[in-house]
Amino acid sequence: MKKLLSVLLVMFLLAGCGGKESSKAPKEESKELKKVSVVLDWTPNTNHTGLYVAKEKGYFEEQGLDVEIIMPGETGADQLVASGKSEFGVSYQESITQARVQGVPLVSLAAVIQHNTSGFASPVAKNIKTPKDFEGKTYGGWGSPVEKAVIESLMKTENADVNKVKIVNTGDSDFFTSVKRDIDFAWIYYGWTGVEAELRGEDLNIVYLTDYSKKLDYYTPVLATSEKMIKEDPETVKAFVHGAAKGYQFAIENPSEAADILLKSVPDLDEKLVKKSQEWLAPKYQDDAPRWGEQKLEVWKNYADWMMENKLLEGKFDPEKAFTNEFLPE
Structure with missing residues (x-):
């Protein structure tokens, strides 16, 4: 599964976002797709199904993006996003909270799962x-x-x-x-x-x-990017979040077919586990939120307060800057 917390021990200077390898040709010659990448937090699993669905069903392409899904390797998703080596990543509220008090301006764009399971x-x-x-x-x-x-x-x-x-x-x-x-x-x-x-x-x-x-009851996992990306290329951020949202919505409504897409993309996964996990997780993605991905200030503040109470945060944390709902579909 995934590591529960990626503690950032060093500060990363946010660099420009470079292009990524092409994963497929554009659908139309007249409109070249923008290449970006999203780095996973761990090996592929049903937390990531919406991303694979969005890629396979063409939801990212509809938004003008050619999205490459990559593994974190020795360097975690947070580090790759913070350094500009990947535009987007799968992160957690825990690690983003710690990153921000260390001066690493990561931002959560959407809650993959609404409640901590x-x-x-x-x-x-x-x-x-x-x-x-x-x-x-x-x-x-x-x-x-x-x-x-x-x-x-x-x-x-x-x-x-x-x-x-x-x-x-x-x-x-x-x-x-x-x-x-x-x-x-x-x-x-x-x-x-x-x-x-x-x-x-x-x-x-x-x-x-x-x-x-x-x-x-914090958000884990989440989709994240950097403040630099939001400031310099908000249209791409919006396009990515819209494509991902459509992918997760499909997984909510069609868990069996979504599981098949994940298995097609990552054939080494256990079929029975993926199928049963997807069925269990489908209603948990959005749960009681008005839309998939939406985050509450109260949740970010509560967890930061808990970390402070337990002497796990050294520095000031502004919960309002740690997440945003502005790129989610209406």
């Missing part, structure tokens, strides 16, 4: 049903301070002690292998790992963040 998962046999049950257990994560802070904030609601949790860095290890060998619980997104557990017939207990704190 993540939680701390464990096999039922581990008997971890509430944050109190984290005591005496081993958590496997990515070594980010945010992980311990989230665990601690949940445990505080039940007067539990985070110091009684052993936290180890398991990196990108497979969840199902890790919980049978090294750890007791891990942070997952139900739409992918939870669905995979269903297909495997493995019962999980999941402690969802949003069940314990409204402030942890």
